[in-house]
Amino acid sequence: MTELEEYLHSYFDFDRTDLATVASFFKPEIVRKGEFYLKTGKPCNKLSFIQSGMLRIFVDLEDREVTQWISTKGYFITDLSSLVFEKPSRWNIQALADTALYTIDKRDYDRLGDFIPKWPVTEKLFIAHCFVTLEDRVFSFLSMTAEQRYNLLFESYRDLFNQVPLQYIASMLGMTPETISRIRRKQLS
Amino acid sequence: MTELEEYLHSYFDFDRTDLATVASFFKPEIVRKGEFYLKTGKPCNKLSFIQSGMLRIFVDLEDREVTQWISTKGYFITDLSSLVFEKPSRWNIQALADTALYTIDKRDYDRLGDFIPKWPVTEKLFIAHCFVTLEDRVFSFLSMTAEQRYNLLFESYRDLFNQVPLQYIASMLGMTPETISRIRRKQLS
């Protein structure tokens, strides 16, 4: 299997033929550090898999930016509401480092079901999984302190903390960089 | 069309035949005020549509309850991670008032695709829609004050505020009942 097929295999329960078919629609793409994969308001007509690098999903408010999430190696990236419902994108998506992607464009994405009969079911399961993850995230805001949310993210996504400016991690946790700094110091002792 | 078909029609782009087919799998069910539709840890083997009444989705922590959401007339209810992935339920779901449901059990739910070819695609769209809604909810915690979150919910879900104890609404907004009380008073003037 190619590297991309290996990755797809980790998400989708397909046989080799299906994997090869799906993989054949994905084309390599590079987004340089600082460049935008997507801008708010534009249609998002693609779905990508991150082979290396990192992308930050954020929104521009009048007085500040809010980082919704940072996606790294081994995860998919898109603006789902734009891709699926053809609405203007709600998110900016920008590379935090040189990033290598495999990208499928919307036209091909919409035809996957024609080639792979169980694609719609598989896709449903995938999106359901994403939904459940977000439910947990909402719950973390309802039930946890800043420090608890920090610890949870740190344990489940340790990679981020070496590579990403703290301010972005703070924003996606709903706190300030100073707060993270203080949590860290506290935890040294 | 029956009432249930009307409701389904508002969610799903099906013709009359498909609507009737789907509807035929749903059976009426009553949950009395205070009774549980689902308890944490049990498998959730059903999906329901709320015809009247209200259900509260919550988690028991050691020292308090956290309300994740309250679902009312015209919405679906289930524990998706349990229904789809056959895991133990994460949520308690309890009736806040006598509640009339139309319920499909998991066995039938899993067979809908056999009767309605476009079910998997439709279901995907439905879950994608739920995902996008949750993205917005996460974003509200990252970017809004308590008062802004309160106003947003109030505008989009006014029904709740007459019928539901304030403490539950407060919990699902991630604040205390006292805070809501003060926001209200402030907004009188």
Next chain:
DNA sequence: TTGATTTCTTGATCTAGGTCAAGTAGGTTG
């Protein structure tokens, strides 16, 4: 109708986390 419960409001006080400002430490570029 009346007592009993539950919910909601209000005030007093407290605290987690925000804001502002200054300093420090790594990287990177000429």
Next chain:
DNA sequence: CAACCTACTTGACCTAGATCAAGAAATCAA
């Protein structure tokens, strides 16, 4: 190897919202 960014830390102070406690209104039960 400066000079310059940019990221990170720290301290002083502030504030949104929590907590605690006491009443006031509803709601319910009989």
